Structure formats: structure tokens, C-alpha cells
Amino acid sequence: MADLLNNTNSNANNYGDDAIVTLSPREHIRLRPGMYVGVVGDGSQPDEALYVLIKEVVDNSIDEFIMGAGRQIDITLADNVVTVRDYGRGIPLKSLAAAVGQMNTGGKYGGDAFKKTVGLNGVGVKAVNMLSEEFTARSVRDGEARTVTFAKGLEVSDRWESGVNEKNGTFISYRVDKEIFGEYAYNLEYVEQKIRNYSYLNLGLTLNFNGKSYVSKNGLLDLVNDNMTEDPLYPPIHLTGEDIEVVITHGTGYGESYDSFVNGQHTTQGGTHQTALRAAVAKTVKEFYHKDYDPSDIRTSIIAAISIKVTDPIFENQMKTKYGSKEVEPGVSVNNFVADFLTKHLDDYLHKHAETAQILQRKIVENEKERKAISGIQKKARETAKKVSLNNKKLRDCKIHRTDRNELAEQSMIFITEGNSASGSITKSRDVRTQAVFSLRGKPLNCYGLTKKVVYENEEFNLLQAALNIEEDMDNLRYNKVVIATDADVDGMHIRLLMMTFFLQFFPEVIRQGHLFVLQTPLFRVRNKKETLYCYSEEERLKAVARCGANAEITRFKGLGEISPDEFKEFIGENMRLDKVRITKDDPIHDLLEFYMGKNTYERQGFIIDNLRIEEDIVEQDLAIN
Known part of the structure; x- marks a missing residue:
């Protein structure tokens, strides 16, 4: 005990002036890149830093177009080198090095050079440079x-030229630093989607x-x-005005779908403009029909998009995914x-298009009937x-949630697991601050084709809905x-599909809105x-065996419950692998659900047979290697 006290006092005494460190902006960006460009991943997710860096560079070229300079932007991505060439005014030559290499330097801190643009903080392209x-x-x-030219944010060369025969504009080229990013690979589909969004929001611009x-x-x-994943009930209503554009239609499913933008920035987490749209649509529609419809009946199944242009936008984070200004x-x-915009233009549209107005009203009435039909059960x-929220045996909650004002709020997550053994391992190894666990009792109900009434009739679904707190508003x-x-076996895959x-x-x-994920768990331990290596695929297992030698011990994990809590920490900590579940234009919801979860068909049976991998194949390969 005395030794322990002495060690503790010794450590405490080490806290002196030399323990206080001041980092340069470059050092801080390289040490804490997540504060500036988001999650530093391997390129597997569209919101990772690799794609944020591309956006930071392209945003500057878009701002040139917004200011009326240049109608074309050329972008290339080859051999992990990104280049962006615009034909705008060009960065003032004397300020070029500072504009790309010195933090908090830029031409967007006021004045008339830029108005209603996105890049306002003097950080973006500098972060690209330093990373x-x-x-x-x-x-x-x-x-x-x-x-x-620079290397890791440090200037390497500076060359001036006169009499060049080139169009005005700015050219940026970079390759990210593997010291920061490790092994990575760009997904060109993610880049293409961002470029499409730029084109939608900037008419007259060619990318x-x-x-x-x-x-x-x-x-x-x-x-x-x-991007529509289902057929709309009526042709989308397209309304445009000065500094605002809105599109509205309705589908047949549940929920609300929005795309929102501010000064061309895709605010994937919404913000004050999206909240204003939701309220304005409900208000305008009620006044048009002269009926006090419930706002939820008006908005259920809505598919909408809004874009506004503002002066001096305020976002809630450096990635600018949520708009925070009230003006x-x-x-x-x-x-x-x-x-004011919708009160005039949406009302005018509905008066001029009687068929659309009738279809919309029928949809509202249908939503109202269903809501009232389940109100008692609800x-x-x-x-x-x-009653069970205080003692919900299915939920092991965490301390910090997404809705809290806490720097760790964005790290909050809930694991939906199958069975007691799996949930037990995760519960014991989780971070109680930010990781919650909800335990399913076997396979949940196949709810395909059922109405929302089942969410309230089925205790498990009802408790999950309550735990997530998504009944009324996302x-x-x-x-x-x-x-x-879930387990990486047939039953686990079935439960995954049901959820x-x-x-x-x-x-x-x-x-x-990008909140649903599937946890990857290792199939093998070699x-x-x-050393001990965990393998998530057959390819990784073969590499691990080659590295550890022919006499290596190989364990095949058949279920999450077989993985000890100490090992599980590895899989839900910094090295956690998550696959984001997405809906795209090529994934119509109704067709997907009908194929996978509808009544069994010869087509689905054929798909299962063609893609079934028998576990004995893996055992035979093990024997062949060993």
C-alpha cells in the first residue's frame, strides 16, 4: 500500500510547467483530425473524412460559381490522388500560400468577395493540406x-510564372497521409453522389x-x-423562389423523408430550415382544406427537399451537417x-392542380383513419x-444519449442483440457511458405487410420503439x-432481415438519416x-494462418455468446466494424421487402440455394491447410 501511495504521489508531482503543451494548428489537426473532418475511416462509409476532404476543396470552387465566376469544375480521382480545377477568379496570388496553409485565413469573413457561401471558417482546405x-x-x-507545394502541411516549394496561357482559376491536388488514414480505398459511388448533389443545387454548373x-x-x-425509392402518389410539387427551392410529394410508406441544403451544403441532420418546412407544410395544408388535420397525418409518407441560401450561415459542427441559425x-x-414562401406558393399550386389536391387529401384521410383505429391500443x-421504462429487462441503457448536450452525444449507440448470451457478452464489455443494449427474445415478428398497429400490439416492438423514442419525431x-x-449464421441473418x-x-x-448499422463480428480467431488475430472473412482467415504458421490454433465462432467479454471489447471499441444500412434509388423498399420477407417464392428459394455456403466447406478447407 505504501508503495502504491508513493507511486501515486510521484505521478502527481510530475505535473509541472513542462507538462503543459501548446500545439501549432498543424500539429493539432494531425493529432485530432476528427475535430475538423469527422471520422477517419478506411473509406467504407460516405460520411468519413476521405469524402469530407473532397467536399472541402470542391466547396471553394462551388463558392466561385455562386459568385458568378466559372461554370465548370473538373474533378479527378485516380491512384488515390484527388484533383479539383475550377475556372473562377483564382485565389489572389500573393495570398495563395496563406490561403491554403495558414489557419483562419480566407476571403469569407465579411466584405463582398463572397456572399451566401458555405466555407466560412477558414479551416477546410487547410485541414486537407495538413492531412x-x-x-x-x-x-x-x-x-x-x-x-x-506542401508535404504534411509544411511548405516544400513556391514557383511564380508570367505569361501563362491558361484560363483563370484554382487547381488543387492532394494525396492523403497514410500516417493518419492507414490503409484506405475510395468508393467512387460515394463521390459521384456528392457531385450529383452539387449539380442539383447549382443550375448552369457542369461538373x-x-x-x-x-x-x-x-x-x-x-x-x-x-433518389425516389417508391412511386409517388402524385407528381412532385416543385416550387422555386429567390434563395429558396422546395419539392414535395407523398409515397405509400410510413415515416417522413427529407433532403435539406443550406448554401449547397447537404444538411443530413436537418436543422432549423427543415423544422420550418415541416411546420409550414402542415400549416399551409390545413388552411387550404379549412380542416384542422393533425400534422402527423399530413406529414406521414411525405418525401420532400428544401434548399435555402442565407447570409453568414451558422452550422452546429465543422462538418456542417446540421443548420443552427434562426435567421x-x-x-x-x-x-x-x-x-411565407409556402403559404403563397404551395397554396397557389394546390388551387391550380385540383387532381393533386384530391390525391393529397385522400392520403391525409387514410393516415387519419389508421391513426384513430390504433389510438386505443396505442x-x-x-x-x-x-411502466417498464424504469425496469425494462430488455434494455441496459447508457448514460449519454444523442439528445444530450455532451461532446460524446454523437458516440451514443444501442446494440439490438439476440438472446441472453449475446447480450450478456456485449453488456459486460460495453462502454456504459455511450453504449446501450436491447435484448431480443429469439426471432422477432415478421411485420412485412402489417400496419403500424402491430408496433403497439407486439410488446417487443413497442418496447424497442419506446427505448429509441421515435414514436412521434425522429x-x-x-x-x-x-x-x-446478430450471429453470423443462418438464424442470425434471418433475425437481421426481420429487424x-x-x-x-x-x-x-x-x-x-444514416442511423441504422449492422455490427460485423469475427468469424475466426487465429x-x-x-499473437492473436481476429478474422471477419475467409480471406482474412487465410492471411492470418499464413502469418501465424500451419500449427496456429483456429477457432470458429458460431455465435456472439461464444466470444468472451474481454474479447468483445475489441469488437465494439475503437476497432469496431459497422456496415451502414442504406436505401438508394436502386433499392425500392416494397420490392426488397416482397422478395426477402413476403410469401416464399421460387425466385427466393433459388436465391437462397445459389448463395448458401455450407459450413462443412470451411472445415474441409481448414483440414486441407493444416
Whole structure:
């Protein structure tokens, strides 16, 4: 005990002036990149830093277009090198090195050079520079040019030229630093989707990406039509005005689907403009029909998009995924701006298009009938959920939630597991601050084709809905990540599909807003006396065996319950592998659910037979290797 006290006092005495460290901006960005560009992943998810860096560079070129300079942007991505060339005004030559290499330097802190743009903090392209092993910036202005190169944020060369025969504009080229990113690979589909969004929001702009051109003629209308995962009940309503564009239609499913943008920035987490749209649609529709419809009946199944342009936008994080300002400009609130626009233009549209107005009203009435039909069950189910919330045996809650004002709020997640053994391992190894566990009792109900009434009649679904707090509004979702954690066997895959069906059927916005994930868990453990390797695929297992030698011990995990809590920490900690569940234009919800969860068909039987992998095959391969 005395030794322990002495060690403790010794450590405490080490806290002196030399323990206080001041980092340069470059050092801080490289040490804490997540604060500036989000999650540093391997490129497997569209919201990771690799794609944020591309956006930061392209945003500057978009801002040039917004200011009327340049109608074309050329982008390439080859051999992990990204290049962006615009034909705008070009960065002022004397300021080029500082503009790309010195933090909090830029031309967007006021004045008339930029208005209603996205990049306002003087951070973005500097972060790209400091996180890249090689970075080049070249500016051309009226026959004069300057090229500056950097390595990991440190200037390497500076070249001036005169009499160049090039169009004005800025060229940026970079390759990210493997010291920061490790092994990575770009997914070109993610990049293409971002470029499409740029084209939808900037009519008249041509974006060339690896030789393919992206241009939009109808703005947000093209976005909604291109991304629609179901047939709309009526042709989308497209409304445009000064600094605002809105598209509205309805589908047949549950939930609400929104795409929202501010100054061309895709605010995937919404914000004050999206909240204003939801309120304004309900208000305008009620006034048009002269009926006091419940707002939820008006908005259920809505598919909408909104884009606004504002002065000096305020976002809630550096990634600019949620808009936080209450004003579009001094003295004009976001709520009034959006409400006044819809009150006039949506009302006019419905008066001029009687067929659309009739279809919309029928949909509202249908939603109202269903809501009233389940109101009795709903009330009873809410009471049950409230009673068990204090002692919910299925839920092992965490301390910090998505809705809390806490720096760890975005790390909050809930694991939906199968059975007591799996949930027991996760519960013992989880981080109690940010990781909750909800335990399923065997296979949940196949809810395909059922109405939302089943969510309240089925105790398990009702308790899950209550745990997530998504009954009334997605803004209340308590966890940033909802993670399905099942065994990697046939039963586990079936449970995974059943849970996906639940969300696709009743809460598709959980998926659309990027909150639903599937946990990858290792299939094998390969170890010798020196090291232990966990393998998530057959390919990884073969590499591990080659590394550890022919006499390595190979364990095949058949279920999550077989993995000890100490080992499980590895799989739900910093090295956690998650697959985000997505809905795209190529994944129509109804067709997916009908194929996987509808009545058995010869087509589905054929799919299962063609893709079935018998476990004995793996055992035979083990024997062949050993």
C-alpha cells in the first residue's frame, strides 16, 4: 500500500510547467483530425473524412460559381490522388500560400468577395493540406500563376510564372497521409453522389468527374426523382423562389423523408430550415382544406427537399451537417421565410392542380383513419412502455444519449442483440457511458405487410420503439447509431432481415438519416504463442494462418455468446466494424421487402440455394491447410 501511495504521489508531482503543451494548428489537426473532418475511416462509409476532404476543396470552387465566376469544375480521382480545377477568379496570388496553409485565413469573413457561401471558417482546405502527404495549390490570374507545394502541411516549394496561357482559376491536388488514414480505398459511388448533389443545387454548373459530366436542368426536382425509392402518389410539387427551392410529394410508406441544403451544403441532420418546412407544410395544408388535420397525418409518407441560401450561415459542427441559425439574414427568421414562401406558393399550386389536391387529401384521410383505429391500443401500449421504462429487462441503457448536450452525444449507440448470451457478452464489455443494449427474445415478428398497429400490439416492438423514442419525431431519437448485432449464421441473418424489415416498414427515416448499422463480428480467431488475430472473412482467415504458421490454433465462432467479454471489447471499441444500412434509388423498399420477407417464392428459394455456403466447406478447407 505504501508503495502504491508513493507511486501515486510521484505521478502527481510530475505535473509541472513542462507538462503543459501548446500545439501549432498543424500539429493539432494531425493529432485530432476528427475535430475538423469527422471520422477517419478506411473509406467504407460516405460520411468519413476521405469524402469530407473532397467536399472541402470542391466547396471553394462551388463558392466561385455562386459568385458568378466559372461554370465548370473538373474533378479527378485516380491512384488515390484527388484533383479539383475550377475556372473562377483564382485565389489572389500573393495570398495563395496563406490561403491554403495558414489557419483562419480566407476571403469569407465579411466584405463582398463572397456572399451566401458555405466555407466560412477558414479551416477546410487547410485541414486537407495538413492531412495530406502531398498537396499542391496553383492559381492563375490574367496570365500570371503561382504554384505552392506542401508535404504534411509544411511548405516544400513556391514557383511564380508570367505569361501563362491558361484560363483563370484554382487547381488543387492532394494525396492523403497514410500516417493518419492507414490503409484506405475510395468508393467512387460515394463521390459521384456528392457531385450529383452539387449539380442539383447549382443550375448552369457542369461538373466533370473522371471524364463523366454531371449537370441538372431541374434542380431539386431532379434530386427527388432520381433518389425516389417508391412511386409517388402524385407528381412532385416543385416550387422555386429567390434563395429558396422546395419539392414535395407523398409515397405509400410510413415515416417522413427529407433532403435539406443550406448554401449547397447537404444538411443530413436537418436543422432549423427543415423544422420550418415541416411546420409550414402542415400549416399551409390545413388552411387550404379549412380542416384542422393533425400534422402527423399530413406529414406521414411525405418525401420532400428544401434548399435555402442565407447570409453568414451558422452550422452546429465543422462538418456542417446540421443548420443552427434562426435567421436567413438579419431581421428575417428562418420560420417566417419558409412559412411565407409556402403559404403563397404551395397554396397557389394546390388551387391550380385540383387532381393533386384530391390525391393529397385522400392520403391525409387514410393516415387519419389508421391513426384513430390504433389510438386505443396505442394508449395502452404507451402506458405499458412507461411502466417498464424504469425496469425494462430488455434494455441496459447508457448514460449519454444523442439528445444530450455532451461532446460524446454523437458516440451514443444501442446494440439490438439476440438472446441472453449475446447480450450478456456485449453488456459486460460495453462502454456504459455511450453504449446501450436491447435484448431480443429469439426471432422477432415478421411485420412485412402489417400496419403500424402491430408496433403497439407486439410488446417487443413497442418496447424497442419506446427505448429509441421515435414514436412521434425522429429528432427525439436517443441514440446516434442503432446497431443490429446478430450471429453470423443462418438464424442470425434471418433475425437481421426481420429487424431491417421493422425499420424499413415503419421507421424508414432511421435508415434514410444514416442511423441504422449492422455490427460485423469475427468469424475466426487465429493465434499462436506470439499473437492473436481476429478474422471477419475467409480471406482474412487465410492471411492470418499464413502469418501465424500451419500449427496456429483456429477457432470458429458460431455465435456472439461464444466470444468472451474481454474479447468483445475489441469488437465494439475503437476497432469496431459497422456496415451502414442504406436505401438508394436502386433499392425500392416494397420490392426488397416482397422478395426477402413476403410469401416464399421460387425466385427466393433459388436465391437462397445459389448463395448458401455450407459450413462443412470451411472445415474441409481448414483440414486441407493444416
